[in-house]
Amino acid sequence: MLGRCAARALGALRGLREGAPPARSPGPSRRLLSSEKVSDENHSLPKPCWSKDMRLLFDQFMKKCEDGSWIHLPSYEYIATQRSQDFPTFIHASELINKEKLSQGRLFTKSFEDGLGFEYVMFYNDAEKRIVCVFQGGPHLQGMPGFFHGGAIATMIDATVGMNAIVSGGIVMTANLNIDFKRPIPLCSIVLINSQLDKIEGRKLFVSCNVQSVDKKILYTEATSLFVKLDLEKKFD
Numbered sequence: 001m002l003g004r005c006a007a008r009a010l011g012a013l014r015g016l017r018e019g020a021p022p023a024r025s026p027g028p029s030r031r032l033l034s035s036e037k038v039s040d041e042n043h044s045l046p047k048p049c050w051s052k053d054m055r056l057l058f059d060q061f062m063k064k065c066e067d068g069s070w071i072h073l074p075s076y077e078y079i080a081t082q083r084s085q086d087f088p089t090f091i092h093a094s095e096l097i098n099k100e101k102l103s104q105g106r107l108f109t110k111s112f113e114d115g116l117g118f119e120y121v122m123f124y125n126d127a128e129k130r131i132v133c134v135f136q137g138g139p140h141l142q143g144m145p146g147f148f149h150g151g152a153i154a155t156m157i158d159a160t161v162g163m164n165a166i167v168s169g170g171i172v173m174t175a176n177l178n179i180d181f182k183r184p185i186p187l188c189s190i191v192l193i194n195s196q197l198d199k200i201e202g203r204k205l206f207v208s209c210n211v212q213s214v215d216k217k218i219l220y221t222e223a224t225s226l227f228v229k230l231d232l233e234k235k236f237d
């Protein structure tokens with residue numbers, strides 16, 4: 001799964017740098033994965049369920065993309081393919097996987113109906129090694145009444161810092177994620193997840209982030225993470 005995501009993200013980055021077609025086209029990633037069955041729908045484009053504020057932020061970031069300093073990252077629903085079924089083999093765990101169920105696999109953040117779960121769009125700044133995720137969480141992400149579930153926040157943090165590690169390191173997995181929940185986030189609000197690649201040491205990528213209100217007046221959450229680039233030769237016990 002991460003291999004596919006990485007390929008898509010990196011493909012998009014390369015393609016956009018080469019002046020590939022605008023965001024709605026699946027061009028660069030499709031070229032990269034031409035032998036695979038993929039869903040063409042890019043979920044990080046405006047949808048009817050996006051609020052006015054979400055669209056406004058999207059437009060503001062798209063403006064920043066015009067000079068090439070920021071890149072709009074596409075986001076696709078995961079569809080199981082032969083290649084994705086190979087992923088457990090990469091980590092030498094294929095015997096642990098239920099192959100029948102694998103064909104029903106879906107990317108967790110894309111498994112809700114539009115507007116009810118995770119709506120988000122990410123923008124990448126290569127020079128600063130930053131990703132900003134604009135996140136609109138839906139009503140099915142409730143924890144304490146009226147507020148987001150901590151696990152839903154952790155999921156979006158993992159997805160954002162994970163994407164930052166993927167664009168820098170390729171096939172990685174989360175080894176460690178530390179989260180300080182400082183203030184509860186009101187259900188259905190829009191927040192900014194600001195992530196930063198802090199350093200790379202061998203196969204280890206350290207990425208930190210914070211979650212802020214759109215006006216940046218409220219700091220909701222802070223997190224640090226460690227991603228480890230997979231050693232494809234290594235066997236796990």
Ligand SMILES: CCCCCCCC(=O)SCCNC(=O)CCNC(=O)[C@H](O)C(C)(C)COP(=O)(O)OP(=O)(O)OC[C@H]1O[C@@H](n2cnc3c(N)ncnc32)[C@H](O)[C@@H]1OP(=O)(O)O
Binds near residue numbers: 163202228229
């Ligand atoms: C678009 C979608 C983006 C989504 C992003 C979401 C990503 C995910 O959620 S992944 C799912 C959750 N993560 C997992 O299931 C991973 C489970 N863990 C593993 O598979 C392994 O432990 C793995 C791959 C992380 C590391 O294993 P392995 O390659 O054997 O690494 P290993 O040789 O033990 O360690 C490498 C280095 O990392 C360090 N390290 C490994 N784990 C940790 C840890 N938890 N804390 C601190 N350091 C660690 C080691 O100390 C070592 O450091 P050094 O090189 O300085 O000696």
